[in-house]
Amino acid sequence: MGSGTREKFDNPVVDWVDERLPIFTLMQREYGVFPTPKNFNYFWNFGAILMFMLVVMIVTGLFLAMHYTANTELAFDAVERIMRDVNGGWLMRYIHMNGASFFFIAVYLHIFRGMYYGSYKAPREILWILGVVIFLLMMGTAFIGYVLPWGQMSLWGATVITNLFSAIPVVGEYIVTLLWGGFSVDNPTLTRFFALHFLLPFVIFAVVFLHVWALHVTGSNNPLGIDTKGPQDTLPFHPYYTMKDTFGLIVFLIAYAAVIFFFPNSLGHPDNYIPADPLVTPAHIVPEWYFLPFYAMLRAITFDIGVPFTDIVIISAKLGGVIVMFSSILIWVVLPWLDSHPIRSAKYRPIFQKLILILLVDFIFLGYLGAEAADAKYFGIPVNYFGLAATAYYFLFFLVFLPVLSKLEKGREMPPSINEAVTSKGH
Amino acid sequence: MKRTLLTALAVLAVVPFQSAQAAGDSVTPPHKYWGFHGYDGTYDKAALQRGLKVYREVCSACHSLKRIAFRNLADLGYNEDQIKAIASEYTIQDGPDEEGEMYDRPGIPSDYFPSPFPNKQAAAAVHGVMPPDLSLITKARKYGADYVHAILTGYEAAPEGKKLQPSQHWNKYMPGHVIAMAAPLSDELIEYEDGTPMTVDQYARDVAEFLTWAAEPEMEDRKRIGLNVLLFLTIFAFVMYGVKRKIWADVH
Ligand code: HEM
Numbered sequence: 001m002g003s004g005t006r007e008k009f010d011n012p013v014v015d016w017v018d019e020r021l022p023i024f025t026l027m028q029r030e031y032g033v034f035p036t037p038k039n040f041n042y043f044w045n046f047g048a049i050l051m052f053m054l055v056v057m058i059v060t061g062l063f064l065a066m067h068y069t070a071n072t073e074l075a076f077d078a079v080e081r082i083m084r085d086v087n088g089g090w091l092m093r094y095i096h097m098n099g100a101s102f103f104f105i106a107v108y109l110h111i112f113r114g115m116y117y118g119s120y121k122a123p124r125e126i127l128w129i130l131g132v133v134i135f136l137l138m139m140g141t142a143f144i145g146y147v148l149p150w151g152q153m154s155l156w157g158a159t160v161i162t163n164l165f166s167a168i169p170v171v172g173e174y175i176v177t178l179l180w181g182g183f184s185v186d187n188p189t190l191t192r193f194f195a196l197h198f199l200l201p202f203v204i205f206a207v208v209f210l211h212v213w214a215l216h217v218t219g220s221n222n223p224l225g226i227d228t229k230g231p232q233d234t235l236p237f238h239p240y241y242t243m244k245d246t247f248g249l250i251v252f253l254i255a256y257a258a259v260i261f262f263f264p265n266s267l268g269h270p271d272n273y274i275p276a277d278p279l280v281t282p283a284h285i286v287p288e289w290y291f292l293p294f295y296a297m298l299r300a301i302t303f304d305i306g307v308p309f310t311d312i313v314i315i316s317a318k319l320g321g322v323i324v325m326f327s328s329i330l331i332w333v334v335l336p337w338l339d340s341h342p343i344r345s346a347k348y349r350p351i352f353q354k355l356i357l358i359l360l361v362d363f364i365f366l367g368y369l370g371a372e373a374a375d376a377k378y379f380g381i382p383v384n385y386f387g388l389a390a391t392a393y394y395f396l397f398f399l400v401f402l403p404v405l406s407k408l409e410k411g412r413e414m415p416p417s418i419n420e421a422v423t424s425k426g427h
Numbered sequence: 428m429k430r431t432l433l434t435a436l437a438v439l440a441v442v443p444f445q446s447a448q449a450a451g452d453s454v455t456p457p458h459k460y461w462g463f464h465g466y467d468g469t470y471d472k473a474a475l476q477r478g479l480k481v482y483r484e485v486c487s488a489c490h491s492l493k494r495i496a497f498r499n500l501a502d503l504g505y506n507e508d509q510i511k512a513i514a515s516e517y518t519i520q521d522g523p524d525e526e527g528e529m530y531d532r533p534g535i536p537s538d539y540f541p542s543p544f545p546n547k548q549a550a551a552a553v554h555g556v557m558p559p560d561l562s563l564i565t566k567a568r569k570y571g572a573d574y575v576h577a578i579l580t581g582y583e584a585a586p587e588g589k590k591l592q593p594s595q596h597w598n599k600y601m602p603g604h605v606i607a608m609a610a611p612l613s614d615e616l617i618e619y620e621d622g623t624p625m626t627v628d629q630y631a632r633d634v635a636e637f638l639t640w641a642a643e644p645e646m647e648d649r650k651r652i653g654l655n656v657l658l659f660l661t662i663f664a665f666v667m668y669g670v671k672r673k674i675w676a677d678v679h
Contacts, residue, residue, distance in 0.1 A: 240678070250660055261649050
């Protein structure tokens with residue numbers, strides 16, 4: 001940063017500041033003239049949307065926190081008071097509550113974009129891994145946030161999910177007690193969750209900073225997955241992408257606003273409008289929609305793994321489920337090494353392209369399964385068999401298909417440069 | 428191949444959730460017409476006032492409505508004097524006074540509807556189960572107002588062979604069908620002065636609308652603001668699209 005030549009700014013105040021702290025030069029270099037591939041499609045919009053959503057969540061969360069009370073006797077009433085008596089309170093809460101959902105819609109599309117166009121491949125591995133870290137932090141933040149209104153699903157969702165950690169050998173019970181601050185999900189759990197829920201978004205902010213930093217070192221990938229070769233392949237970020245991203249953001253906001261103002265509770269579960277009651281278990285405990293695919297993988301493992309012909313259990317069904325669930329995300333960390341095929345974009349990899357689209361369908365299907373009652377059946381077959389099949393495809397894709405394709409798949413013919421591809425398409 | 432996949436995706440997206448609740452031996456309530464549905468729906472103040480009457484004369488014997496203050500009744504079209512009059516019909520326990528004693532006084536607009544039972548245990552002792560607070564009931568049940576209407580009109584004779592306790596009743600729409608609430612409404616039970624039919628169905632509709640207001644008093648504001656926000660964003664989107672097109676014109 002600091003070193004290097006600095007161009008003078010016309011505005012004397014700006015120039016005075018910039019001479020001492022070259023923040024304007026930085027902005028100019030990273031967001032003004034920053035060379036960006038000229039062939040982005042709208043999938044490249046979601047990073048900007050995610051930044052916007054993070055700010056929205058922090059700002060509305062801050063207002064909610066001013067009126068919220070982290071106490072099991074008071075939390076539910078405090079949220080209802082925000083809804084009824086605090087000026088603009090219902091708006092803040094509905095923006096925040098549905099903001100979590102739209103944050104996840106954006107992040108899922110952002111991640112899928114990365115997978116489809118091979119953005120995780122060299123030289124962007126660290127950028128990708130930082131993204132996985134952000135996703136894990138987001139999941140933690142959202143899970144903890146959902147506990148705060150202290151409705152029935154808050155309490156029972158938290159109970160089910162925190163209990164999972166008890167499956168971990170040796171330290172499991174200890175971790176659960178630490179999460180709970182006692183022997184069940186109760187007041188100490190709520191107070192520590194509130195503290196963490198306030199903290200984690202700022203941790204996310206910090207990791208997002210690193211993520212963007214890494215991006216600006218390597219530059220963006222693009223739908224063709226080929227490197228930029230010179231100025232003819234790129235455009236300055238401003239005004240081309242600032243304006244395109246703003247347009248995309250507004251379209252996203254239209255969908256978001258429609259939900260906030262016209263269906264604010266459609267993405268949530270009605271049970272969370274019943275105050276938490278440790279003596280009444282809800283008929284079906286389901287997490288928020290954005291956790292359902294992972295929840296389905298967790299529930300798909302219903303068998304112990306042990307030494308054959310003995311009663312010795314090495315991995316209990318519960319631990320198996322937990323391992324499968326966590327590794328389904330952690331596996332993304334090593335994705336750049338599981339897939340070492342030289343071509344990035346699915347556009348030029350016919351087999352990979354089909355398999356990853358099937359993966360997308362598979363993942364959405366898992367989401368449906370996650371919402372089913374555990375004893376539900378499709379065509380007379382228990383759903384967890386479907387869950388098992390869908391989970392199997394998920395892991396086969398990453399652990400078998402990708403390494404094999406890396407060796408065997410013959411790619412399609414690639415255009416020599418972005419510029420030639422774009423101009424020959426008659427754009 | 429790509430097309431097949433996309434079709435499969437689309438099908439997955441539109442096939443409605445065979446939701447968990449549907450499995451739990453419950454019947455989907457019939458869908459009624461409500462004036463507050465839709466992007467510009469509003470509450471019918473006359474219906475809200477009738478619904479309040481149903482709540483006060485019947486439901487309030489067992490159910491609390493503790494998140495609603497008398498002052499909130501301004502939304503129903505009552506003026507300050509009418510609200511004061513309604514509030515003063517209730518006795519509110521206040522205190523402690525200077526001697527440290529609790530005392531009773533008539534209600535004032537800032538008071539909340541008093542609960543019929545001092546605590547959960549007292550309610551459960553009388554009814555077997557605590558009658559739930561009704562201030563959020565339409566948000567706390569799938570199908571909201573339709574469900575409340577259906578529960579109130581869904582009482583039936585238990586099928587042959589089903590043994591019910593004296594405190595249990597058969598309701599078509601209750602998950603599991605057994606409900607601890609006896610049918611609370613009957614024709615002509617509540618006097619309507621405005622000529623509206625005095626039927627169970629009408630009572631149920633009115634109280635369901637009233638309870639929807641109680642759960643979502645901000646709804647009319649929300650939809651009004653929402654329309655403005657959407658209008659603004661749509662215009663903004665068109666402008667930005669034009670700007671983007673113009674800027675990109677030299678690239679394409
Ligand atoms: C990564 C960003 C964030 C995510 C994904 C997130 C997610 C959530 C979720 C899912 C809820 C439950 C919504 C509900 O049922 O009402 C919630 C509630 C809450 N969040 Fe956040 N949040 C984020 C950032 C923040 C920040 C930065 C703050 C405070 C500075 C905050 C404060 C609160 C409070 C006070 C509540 C409880 C009030 C309520 O339930 O409406 N959140 N959050």
